[in-house]
Amino acid sequence: xxxxxxxxxxxxxxxxxxxxxxxxxxxxxxxxxxxxxxxxxxxxxxxxxxxxxxxxxxxxxxxxxxxxxxxxxxxxxxxxxxxxxxxxxxxxxxxxxxxxxxxxxxxxxxxxxxxxx
Amino acid sequence: xxxxxxxxxxxxxxxxxxxxxxxxxxxxxxxxxxxxxxxxxxxxxxxxxxxxxxxxxxxxxxxxxxxxxxxxxxxxxxxxxxxxxxxxxxxxxxxxxxxxxxxxxxxxxxx
Numbered sequence: 001x002x003x004x005x006x007x008x009x010x011x012x013x014x015x016x017x018x019x020x021x022x023x024x025x026x027x028x029x030x031x032x033x034x035x036x037x038x039x040x041x042x043x044x045x046x047x048x049x050x051x052x053x054x055x056x057x058x059x060x061x062x063x064x065x066x067x068x069x070x071x072x073x074x075x076x077x078x079x080x081x082x083x084x085x086x087x088x089x090x091x092x093x094x095x096x097x098x099x100x101x102x103x104x105x106x107x108x109x110x111x112x113x114x115x116x117x
Numbered sequence: 118x119x120x121x122x123x124x125x126x127x128x129x130x131x132x133x134x135x136x137x138x139x140x141x142x143x144x145x146x147x148x149x150x151x152x153x154x155x156x157x158x159x160x161x162x163x164x165x166x167x168x169x170x171x172x173x174x175x176x177x178x179x180x181x182x183x184x185x186x187x188x189x190x191x192x193x194x195x196x197x198x199x200x201x202x203x204x205x206x207x208x209x210x211x212x213x214x215x216x217x218x219x220x221x222x223x224x225x226x227x228x
Binding site: 033035042043045095104109 | 149218
């Protein structure tokens with residue numbers, strides 16, 4: 001079946017511009033996560049959506065970052081006034097189970113590579 | 118969250134078994150041990166998980182020490198396609214489901 005998809009696959013932008021990254025989770029998955037991976041660094045959690053609950057935004061690095069999930073499906077990560085340090089691969093994942101399940105498998109998309117010039 | 122410690126890199130010959138270690142001395146009684154791997158230019162993918170008993174699936178085996186302070190991911194016959202970064206992750210029961218990735222082990226497989 002179809003996995004998690006992300007678009008665009010690559011995005012080059014100029015410093016100060018706003019960007020939107022899109023994630024289409026696996027159909028029926030109630031949980032959606034955003035992570036980022038900077039060059040030479042590990043994966044860093046950004047934000048987590050679970051059903052209709054308030055999202056866990058504890059990983060967002062600044063107020064320039066925001067995300068929404070419409071209709072419990074597609075999610076958009078928005079970065080305002082991009083900075084060079086925002087350059088990274090942004091990964092989206094989704095999972096089937098509800099919150100609190102530590103055996104919940106996350107399925108990752110291929111990521112969006114963001115380059116801020 | 119409890120921390121994990123893994124070697125930065127390991128090498129293996131193709132068709133040979135690979136044992137990837139992970140130390141997690143501060144693991145709590147309700148932490149599950151998960152392994153994910155990230156192939157080049159791809160997102161991470163789930164490999165296996167366990168709590169106390171050893172686990173086997175089509176991809177790998179997970180051997181968990183009796184005191185649960187360490188575990189070993191076993192690839193029975195490494196192939197070139199297994200070259201990836203392998204992450205050992207602890208996930209607490211009953212909390213938010215985010216994954217906390219460490220630096221992982223970069224596995225190189227050679228002919």
